[in-house]
Amino acid sequence: MKQSTGKAGRPAAAILALSLIVGGCASTSQNPDDPFEPYNRAMFGFNETVDKAAIKPLAQGYDAVTPLPVRTGVGNFFGNVGDIWISLNNLLQGKPGYALNDAGRVLINSTVGILGVFDIASELGLEKHDEDFGQTLGVWGVGEGAYFVVPFFGPRTLRDAAVLPIDMAGDDVWAIDSVATRNTLTGVRLIHTRASLLGVDRTLEEGTLDKYAYARDFYLQQRRYKVYDGRPPRDDDLDDLSMAGIGAGADAAAGAARTLELAFINDQTATAGWRP
Numbered sequence: 001m002k003q004s005t006g007k008a009g010r011p012a013a014a015i016l017a018l019s020l021i022v023g024g025c026a027s028t029s030q031n032p033d034d035p036f037e038p039y040n041r042a043m044f045g046f047n048e049t050v051d052k053a054a055i056k057p058l059a060q061g062y063d064a065v066t067p068l069p070v071r072t073g074v075g076n077f078f079g080n081v082g083d084i085w086i087s088l089n090n091l092l093q094g095k096p097g098y099a100l101n102d103a104g105r106v107l108i109n110s111t112v113g114i115l116g117v118f119d120i121a122s123e124l125g126l127e128k129h130d131e132d133f134g135q136t137l138g139v140w141g142v143g144e145g146a147y148f149v150v151p152f153f154g155p156r157t158l159r160d161a162a163v164l165p166i167d168m169a170g171d172d173v174w175a176i177d178s179v180a181t182r183n184t185l186t187g188v189r190l191i192h193t194r195a196s197l198l199g200v201d202r203t204l205e206e207g208t209l210d211k212y213a214y215a216r217d218f219y220l221q222q223r224r225y226k227v228y229d230g231r232p233p234r235d236d237d238l239d240d241l242s243m244a245g246i247g248a249g250a251d252a253a254a255g256a257a258r259t260l261e262l263a264f265i266n267d268q269t270a271t272a273g274w275r276p
Helices: 007-025 037-065 070-092 096-111 132-137 158-162 164-169 179-196 198-207 209-228 247-260
Strands: 147-150 154-157
Touching: 037 147, 037 179, 037 198, 037 209, 070 096, 070 132, 070 179, 096 132, 132 147, 132 158, 132 164, 132 209, 147 158, 154 158, 158 164, 179 198, 198 209
Parallel strands: none
Antiparallel strands: 147 154
């Protein structure tokens, strides 16, 4: 995998600098996970405004004109790219069996599946996982820190925001040297991901009076769920959220919250790849 720390450095430095600045904005919040709530609500609104003005209309157009088999192939392609980084994180988390499973997925789907367009590995019983370096740190015992909404990147915890440079370096789309190819793939991934969550978008719009709070709580819950591989410690403060949807449903709803704020597939930071 070809990586360049220089490419990721500038946006990452800006994100980390912003987190330090916002540290002075902490206020008393009813939710101990969200001490930066006034800032976070403002940034949530900003990201949603940008999404509604620029990203969502493109996603709706893509969804309307692109046949389902094509959309499925696009999703499979980017999922295959992500499996490389997922495999490495499973290895770092001390799960060699999962890492081997993910590496096998890449090998099979990249060859028999024609560059990942067809998910042959799933049909053969190789399970799809979702890991990133933030989860790896969580497995290593690093606390998640406060909830923090990053401009354009969307919901994170401070732990996950701090490792954005590492997840950028692990994104194979970001590692592509050709500017035109990298930017094209970045744009397609963004629009495809946003389009795939239009239905969940409507559910969030219609199903809650406080969209920000719902998105925050669901995001934090699904991150803890992922760090503990589906067996998080019981949190009584989250009992009012339906546990029935915690698996794929939780991922979809939390993914919608992220995507509404211009985040990308598998929590990766592909926006950084878009540069002239």
